[in-house]
Amino acid sequence: MVAIGSKALPLRRHRNCDSIAKCSMAGEDNTYNQGGRRRNMGRKSMKKSKGPESGGAAGETHKSIQHSNNQEPSVPHTSFLRQQVDPETAKYFTEISNVIEGTEIDMEERSSICGNALEETRGKEVELATDYIISHTLQTLLQGCAIDPLCSFLQNCSKDFPQISMDRSGSHVAETALKSLAEHLQENESQSLIEVTLNDICQAIVVNPVDVMVNCHGSHVLRSLLCLCKGVPLDSSDIHSKKSSAVLAQRLNFKSSRSDGSGFHGLHQGFPDMLKLLVSEILKAAKKDIEMLQVDQYGSLVLQTALKLLAGYEQELMHAIPVVLGCKGNLIESNIVKRLLSLMKETAFSHLMEVILEVAPDTLYNELITKVFINSLFEMSSHHCGNFVIQALISHARSEDHVELIWKELGTKFKNLFGMGKSGVVASLLAACHRIHTHEHQCCQALIGAVCMENEPPRCIVPRILFLDNYFYSKDKSNWDWPSGARMHTIGTLLLQSVFRLPTDFIHAFISSMTSLEENHLLDTSKDSGGARVIEAFLDSEASAKQKRKLIVKFKGHFGELSVLPSGSFTVEKCFDVSNVSLREVIVSEMLDVQAELSKTKQGPHLLRKFDVEGYAKRPDQWKSRQTSRESVYNDFISTFGSNTTKSSYKDANSTHNRSKSQQEKLKDMRKEINTQLSSSHTPFLANKPFKSSGQKRHSDGNESRPGKFTKHANEDVAKSKQKSHRKRKHDG
Known part of the structure; x- marks a missing residue:
């Protein structure tokens, strides 16, 4: 029987602490x-x-x-x-x-x-x-x-x-x-x-x-x-x-990438x-x-x-990368280019090359693209390993010149790449064009040309991209139809999400195709995890409110069914956010029938609270009053602080390039704050009273929160702006 304790199993020799005592310890x-x-x-x-x-x-x-x-x-x-x-x-x-x-x-x-x-x-x-x-x-x-x-x-x-x-x-x-x-x-x-x-x-x-x-x-x-x-x-x-999925998110600009x-x-x-x-x-x-x-x-x-x-350690990378590539010096010699292109078709080296392209300092990246990849992009894109290297090359392009070089070789090859199942290359190029703000319109046109035959109506664009492989692998493309029950193509759905992040002037055909989807096809899309994100991306896009509501109306009779689904619940929430008061009432009334079932789902309690379903069931008139107030405050804010760049359409196609990112975030945060303040099911929002400038607000769930980023001064700024306009008119008169 072994005793328990620090003396139970003594050392069979004395412990020597000399080696440890020699080291001072700090930090x-x-x-x-x-x-x-x-x-x-x-x-x-x-x-x-x-x-x-x-x-x-x-x-x-x-x-x-x-x-x-x-x-x-x-x-x-x-x-x-x-x-x-x-x-x-x-x-x-x-x-x-x-x-x-x-x-x-x-x-x-x-x-x-x-x-x-x-x-x-x-x-x-x-x-x-x-x-x-x-x-x-x-x-x-x-x-x-x-x-x-x-x-x-x-x-x-x-x-x-x-x-x-x-x-x-x-x-x-x-x-x-x-x-x-x-x-x-x-x-x-x-x-x-x-x-x-x-x-x-x-x-x-x-x-x-x-x-x-x-x-x-x-x-x-x-x-x-x-x-x-x-x-x-x-x-x-x-x-x-x-x-x-993490790699795709980074390459398609859905997740931030840091190479420093x-x-x-x-x-x-x-x-x-x-x-x-x-x-x-x-x-x-x-x-x-x-x-x-x-x-x-x-x-x-x-x-x-x-x-x-x-x-981030550029000096060390400038020495390390040439060694890893097999160069004798710190520059890429022409005699190893052929070997590198061959190595990129090997699994282990293709992964290694992706990392090199990600972390390479700008000068070394420029050397790689101009010495190694030039005139080989399509050949490498066609290979089952090499195409991932090209995706990395495109995703980490540093300038318009790099995108231009890539576009010259791949811009006319979208249809070929789709046919070979290398859609990731196309998706990476679209994302790079959007990130660097170059060739966006050309990219959209090339995408349409790849999936649409000449003189075909735009309504076929979205379905064919949603089922990319299914369409391109079909023998009779002219008679291809929506494959009911089939899983939607991952890259296809990501492509469409990227498209709907672009300025409206570039994506009219995609918007038209989206709003032309038949009711049953739209329902299928909302029940697919990737398809649901496409719908959300469209509702988040710069398409007009009228175009968005044209799509939302097709969900009538299905909001309750969708709200209890994991992916559908997010779609319903997005539909609610961009709808007018009458459509919101339709959504909430349909959710009343599934209220008990919805409360047991992960997203359900959030939706019930946000939409104030219980408040609508008890006092529909007060609920509509709060929703009207919400819309009124938001519209006042937009009319006061909005600019031509915040409208749903643009007179100048290049205006998006000059949009202030902080302005976009400000508007988004403002709407979120308004929604939060007006979500209480216990006390109606006082539409004619200004936001409080200080103090804490209590939400309908009893939790206190700090004043919102913009709520504090929103009404004050609106008043100042109107007063300024009044003075200007008086002066002009």
Whole structure:
């Protein structure tokens, strides 16, 4: 029977603290959260995130990371002779496992037991970490110990860290140790000790990094080490995510993209100087093996991570990217262009090239597009791997000149690309044109020409784009009809969402096609997740109110049915927002029949509260009065503050280019604030009274909120504007 307590399993030798006492400890950082074990890393989206980035004392400590002089690259091999754990040690760690996993222990006592047990690993770290059973116990110890024994363990086994990382069991131990280091970074007086520990590990890695890079287990550990040096959470979706939806959102301007290194989620203080030096030494050691690493699945992943983490460090990227591309100098030589184009048809390198295009400094991007991609865009777009590289190239275009170059080669090829199933290239080009405000009208015309035969009415445009592959793969396109029950094409729906973000003058045909949809087809569209977003995009577009209501009227009799559906509920909400009072009454009256069912859905309570369904059921007249007040206040605001650029149509097609983004956001926020203030089901809004200039408002649900951004001064500004107009008229008279 094993006693429980800090003295239950004493050390079999005295603990030596000398090595730890040598390190002074100072600094503070934030925690990482490591999730499940992910072996692959895919396309990412970046969002702006806050956090200082400083190396602290790193500049002094890890200057000692050096690559062995004149060391020849070895042929990667990862097998080693596994040493068996002696029976006495195995028994000791079995007892430790029973103690720490079988009974409740307070945190301080647990930490002491874990620290004592880690002391028993000295000299046997490799055997214990690579043992299938004991490695699990070792992970628990590393998670539960204090910073001193954790760093002591890692420093003792630092020379063997690459070997441990490449083992199936050992890699889990290595990653757990790195995660624990990251968690301790949030504690005061721990950064210097952690920095010294990481420096020891990095020195061991750069001796022969290729072995670690091409090993499926070692690759993941090395990527975690790079993330730790950067200050990025070890399970960051920015690094490890491979969701195509996130990539599409970024490429089609639905999600912000940052390539300056500040867009990582949860970015905390790390060791940037150590990161730069580590990547530099890895590339220096791997330079002769770069051709193999470019096409190796795991080697490519390490290179991708390294480049992503260097985003924003232009000088380092200007040196690193040519090495990764296989250039001899810092410029792209003409003799490697053909090889690069061939490599882009390989899965591993195509992913690597996408990252290069994302993080490349402007001068290097310009060199790539003018030297490597010129005259090869359509050929690459036709390839199942290469087309993703072209999408990345287009999405990260930096100027009108770049778009012009791309347009010359691809602008007349939309129909061909759709026919080959490469619609993502078209979608990326449309998004790039919209982002840089060039070739938008030409892009819309090319899109129409790709799906419409000559002299066909525009009503066919939207259905054919919604079912893009279904239409293009049909043998008899002239007799193609709406395929009832078929799932809508993902890229097709995203294309239409992008289209409806463009100025009205460019999209008249698309608006006409949208409003020409038959009632049953429109209902099918609203029940498809992608199709519903197309409807919402149309209702958010700059189409006129009359055109929007022409579409909304077709939903009559189906608002209740749609409101209980996950995607349909958002469509109903959007219809309500842009409808006049009479249409809103139709929507709410139809929702009364499904009120009980709607209250049980995720979105239902929100809709019932926002639309004030209960208030309408009890006092329809008061409900209509509030809705009329809402519309009146909003119309007064628009008439006062609106300009020609805020109307639904534009006399000048270029006026959209000069629109103030803050103005658009201001109008949107104002309408949202008006809607909020008028959503109360308990007290009617006083249409003839001004907004309160201070104090808190209480919503119908009883929650208090601060005054809105514009509500505070809206009525005052309206009054001033009218007074000014009156004075002007008086003066003119």
